[in-house]
Amino acid sequence: MIELLVRINNSIYNLSRVHRLLPWLIAYLVLLPLPKLLEFVLSDYYIDLANRACLFILLCVGLNIVKGFCGQVTVGHIGLYAIGAVSSALLAINYGLSFWVSAPLAVLITGFAGIIVGLPSVRLEGAYLALATLGLGESVRIMIAVTPALGSSTGIMLIPAPAIGDFVFDSFERYYYLVMTLAVLGIYLSFAILRSTTGRAFQAIREDPIAAAVVGINVTMYKLLAFVISALYAGLAGALFAHMPPGYLHHNNFTIIEMVTLLLMVVLGGIGNIWGGVIGAIVVTIIYDQTKDYYFYQPLIFGITMVLLVVFMPRGIGGLLGRMIVKKKFIKNHEDKVIDFA
Amino acid sequence: MFKINKICLGVVALSFMFVSTAIYAGDIRVGITMRMVSENGQKYGQMMMDEIDIINKSGGINGNNIVATLMNDECKSDKGVANANKLVSQKKVHLVIGSTCSSVTLPIVAVTAKAKVPQIIPHSTNAKITKLGSDWIFRVPVSGRFYAGVNAKYVGENIGMRIAYICAADAASQNDCQAMQGQMRSQHGAEPVYVAEVQEKEVDFRTHMQKIKTSNVDGIMIAALAETMARALIQSYEAGMDESVRRIGSSSASNAPVPKIAGDAAKNVFFAAAYAAADKRPIARLFNEMVRERYGIHAPDHDFSQAYDLIRIVEIALNNAKLKLTNSSLADDRVAIRNAIAGIRNYQGLASGPISFCRDSSPVCRDGNRTAVLIGYTKGGEQFETEVLARVTMPMDFGL
Amino acid sequence: MLETKNLSKKFGGLRALWDVNTKIEQGTIHGLIGPNGSGKSTFFNLITGIYQPDLGSHINFAGQDITTRSAHQIAELGVSRTFQLLRLFLDMTVLENVMVGYHCHSPYGILSPIFLGTKVRKAENIIREEMIELLEFLGLAEFADIPASELSGGQKKLLSLGRAIAMKPKLLLLDEPGAGLSPVNIDNLMDTILTLKERYKLTVIVVEHVLKLVMNTCERITVLDHGKKIAEGTPEEVKGNRSVVEAYLGKEMADEEIRRVFTG
Numbered sequence A: 001m002i003e004l005l006v007r008i009n010n011s012i013y014n015l016s017r018v019h020r021l022l023p024w025l026i027a028y029l030v031l032l033p034l035p036k037l038l039e040f041v042l043s044d045y046y047i048d049l050a051n052r053a054c055l056f057i058l059l060c061v062g063l064n065i066v067k068g069f070c071g072q073v074t075v076g077h078i079g080l081y082a083i084g085a086v087s088s089a090l091l092a093i094n095y096g097l098s099f100w101v102s103a104p105l106a107v108l109i110t111g112f113a114g115i116i117v118g119l120p121s122v123r124l125e126g127a128y129l130a131l132a133t134l135g136l137g138e139s140v141r142i143m144i145a146v147t148p149a150l151g152s153s154t155g156i157m158l159i160p161a162p163a164i165g166d167f168v169f170d171s172f173e174r175y176y177y178l179v180m181t182l183a184v185l186g187i188y189l190s191f192a193i194l195r196s197t198t199g200r201a202f203q204a205i206r207e208d209p210i211a212a213a214v215v216g217i218n219v220t221m222y223k224l225l226a227f228v229i230s231a232l233y234a235g236l237a238g239a240l241f242a243h244m245p246p247g248y249l250h251h252n253n254f255t256i257i258e259m260v261t262l263l264l265m266v267v268l269g270g271i272g273n274i275w276g277g278v279i280g281a282i283v284v285t286i287i288y289d290q291t292k293d294y295y296f297y298q299p300l301i302f303g304i305t306m307v308l309l310v311v312f313m314p315r316g317i318g319g320l321l322g323r324m325i326v327k328k329k330f331i332k333n334h335e336d337k338v339i340d341f342a
Numbered sequence B: 001m002f003k004i005n006k007i008c009l010g011v012v013a014l015s016f017m018f019v020s021t022a023i024y025a026g027d028i029r030v031g032i033t034m035r036m037v038s039e040n041g042q043k044y045g046q047m048m049m050d051e052i053d054i055i056n057k058s059g060g061i062n063g064n065n066i067v068a069t070l071m072n073d074e075c076k077s078d079k080g081v082a083n084a085n086k087l088v089s090q091k092k093v094h095l096v097i098g099s100t101c102s103s104v105t106l107p108i109v110a111v112t113a114k115a116k117v118p119q120i121i122p123h124s125t126n127a128k129i130t131k132l133g134s135d136w137i138f139r140v141p142v143s144g145r146f147y148a149g150v151n152a153k154y155v156g157e158n159i160g161m162r163i164a165y166i167c168a169a170d171a172a173s174q175n176d177c178q179a180m181q182g183q184m185r186s187q188h189g190a191e192p193v194y195v196a197e198v199q200e201k202e203v204d205f206r207t208h209m210q211k212i213k214t215s216n217v218d219g220i221m222i223a224a225l226a227e228t229m230a231r232a233l234i235q236s237y238e239a240g241m242d243e244s245v246r247r248i249g250s251s252s253a254s255n256a257p258v259p260k261i262a263g264d265a266a267k268n269v270f271f272a273a274a275y276a277a278a279d280k281r282p283i284a285r286l287f288n289e290m291v292r293e294r295y296g297i298h299a300p301d302h303d304f305s306q307a308y309d310l311i312r313i314v315e316i317a318l319n320n321a322k323l324k325l326t327n328s329s330l331a332d333d334r335v336a337i338r339n340a341i342a343g344i345r346n347y348q349g350l351a352s353g354p355i356s357f358c359r360d361s362s363p364v365c366r367d368g369n370r371t372a373v374l375i376g377y378t379k380g381g382e383q384f385e386t387e388v389l390a391r392v393t394m395p396m397d398f399g400l
Numbered sequence C: 001m002l003e004t005k006n007l008s009k010k011f012g013g014l015r016a017l018w019d020v021n022t023k024i025e026q027g028t029i030h031g032l033i034g035p036n037g038s039g040k041s042t043f044f045n046l047i048t049g050i051y052q053p054d055l056g057s058h059i060n061f062a063g064q065d066i067t068t069r070s071a072h073q074i075a076e077l078g079v080s081r082t083f084q085l086l087r088l089f090l091d092m093t094v095l096e097n098v099m100v101g102y103h104c105h106s107p108y109g110i111l112s113p114i115f116l117g118t119k120v121r122k123a124e125n126i127i128r129e130e131m132i133e134l135l136e137f138l139g140l141a142e143f144a145d146i147p148a149s150e151l152s153g154g155q156k157k158l159l160s161l162g163r164a165i166a167m168k169p170k171l172l173l174l175d176e177p178g179a180g181l182s183p184v185n186i187d188n189l190m191d192t193i194l195t196l197k198e199r200y201k202l203t204v205i206v207v208e209h210v211l212k213l214v215m216n217t218c219e220r221i222t223v224l225d226h227g228k229k230i231a232e233g234t235p236e237e238v239k240g241n242r243s244v245v246e247a248y249l250g251k252e253m254a255d256e257e258i259r260r261v262f263t264g
Ligand SMILES: Nc1ncnc2c1ncn2[C@@H]1O[C@H](COP(=O)(O)OP(=O)(O)OP(=O)(O)O)[C@@H](O)[C@H]1O
Pocket: C011, C014, C015, C016, C034, C035, C036, C037, C038, C039, C040, C041, C042, C043, C084
């Protein structure tokens, strides 16, 4: 198994030497026919499931930036998701803007909201920060629930589907091409960020804020930046959720339960591990779907899983696999050297 | 390259694991999605399944079994949509029943309309549901557009025009308060005599009550959540207004804490519903007994009665529809079921009035039930009792 | 290069540093010694902006008043340091640790990675090469891709030095670089520091308990005791200073004995 992973890892590496974007292109091309496959083997429903998995991938990848890279505990992410969804929906409905305008605007609005959610991080840490962000996130939901203009108890209906010319993204399959593309792009971007000065600054803050400041990192600004970037992801996921067929929004899609599910995805995948987050999002979405009949126990099972994970597998699936690959490679390199000597 | 093959194989193998149920021709497949997070929700979900079982045991529909899939949507729209998708595209159901929550039913309407599957609603009252113009939707409960006018109609015809209002700040109460004032105005041309806006959890209503007392009103509408309403009711008597001034509750008056906390002050307070357990008709008494025996529920509310009526309506429609039930006839069968439901006229069941549907896709045809029952408390306290005050039937196009 | 006036810091009632006036000349290696708890690390923390000094203090670096600047601004001016407890970024790789040190010299804006620029990629490659070169100098290049947590103690010390050097500082503050190392390793470390000093034209302040090392390498030495500066001068001057000796060993000890310890 590990052998296989190392091999995959190596072949990806080899591909990337041909061209840096080649592995991404191949992954994208492999993912493109997925709806056809799902529809053929299973049914339309699983395309919808794949779409929702893609939304959660965007959320996880975004959350990972602030929580995983930058080490800032936030439990308000779903609130940002809600802001993105509601803003895009309202812009599209009230001002007749097309998705291609309303979604970017919604993403920007969510980015600003990200600053607000991030502000407590300047002074607070750990559990206190978690509480502050939880409060902010939940108050967004309550705002939506009590304000008729934001949908309140009826929700927002008839949110138009995105369209390019005559091509309307109004079926699950068509929407898949949109969300999947953006999800892949989102993953790629998060790698680009992680492997830049910005990403290293985030990680340094997570590891040791004082040492980070001493090497010249503006800790406050980078913390806020992490919140903003993750908010941009949440805003995009939200906008995509709003316009996804059947184009309906309701505040009870943004509760604590959703937040817990999201956290479980990130923790299961491995905090700070991008692929881990992606794996977590997919695995939890599937498990959630398959265990629907045991809904009474779901929150309990999720809670217990989370505790067990934190205790026994703090690095999650992603961390585990990643370390195996690195170790294996390291040992292999050294073995090679030994052989060279002989 | 062979690695990619391996991965693809894995994906395919994995996908096959999801295929849980095989689909047989000859069955009538019904999918139910509803909120089952409360004990009551569980029980009337179970009741629907049991009723379907009974139909099957007594010969099914022209010899065909009804196979029902019951799913929980936790009253969340995304889960409801996912359920509907699963039912429609994977389980290939002939009919979708659901949901209980308007916020879930609303988006599902789009799913069933697109997939061309008939959908029948047990409990959602939001008026917008049938205004979406779907040709596949039918509503068994009384639509919110009728409810909005029921109280005002009754009050205008039986109590009087001089009404004072106490409106708490929570969303539901604000909504009820506005609706009542608007309806009094449009139905009877009556302006409010006095309006007090109070906190969501206000405790002191004495000054308002004194002012209302001196302004000589026919009735007071108290729109507030249960406990706040109970406090206001008690203080209205303490202020010295006797029973000749009628107390009108908002929708939360149906909640048990109102009579329990308010005690005798809850007497004569009434609320609108689609079914009263105090109904004296034999069919209602039999139903109450059945629910008590099977599910241990003392006084079933309209959630139960509507779920029951719905199954009866479905039974009639399925019997009337000419179904082929082959693998290739799914689309035709769905159309046939839709037409059969649309053909139901004057169904008399537990509902307070007859339920009729028709062919057009407008709310006039699809909000089948337009008779609400006004239920009043005859006794407050722990062992509170109710009676049917009146049945109010609204015009078909009311509130459109 | 660096000048402090009346530098003071109180922690509650405790005066960790008390009106310290000192001046460090450009291009020198300056020693900072004193018994445990005498305020040496606090001095560093004030210079690097981790703590704000008390009112009335002044810190001047390369002609600029940096008294109230925040840590990252001071770092940008070219002050870099190591920590007594290293404070490495343990979950990041060895290479990433030094690359973080390069932060202030990164040639692209913080948001450019989002725009997928080729500029970013090219710059990253250049940074990487430069940092690998630095790691090679420190003898850590073969560990570039493993997490810093998996290095040995001595390697971690080298890495923390590497991170400070990657900042291309003008002034380098070393907090007990020799602690926990064997005498041989300390000598090597000192060689490395001297080489680096020459190579990058650094001014160095070093806090060290191994007095022999300080005496041999530093051009000037400042002695702190209970937060106060009690002596300053060349190693010879300091060695002969009675109050210094007292501060270290108490009044009772015989002068001869003390001298022996100092000259080691
Ligand atoms: N953050 C702080 N809060 C309270 N007291 C502190 C703090 N930092 C340092 N001190 C106190 O200030 C005094 C000086 O500490 P400092 O760490 O500067 O000493 P030092 O000379 O570096 O000692 P060592 O040789 O043990 O490293 C000590 O008494 C210490 O307990």
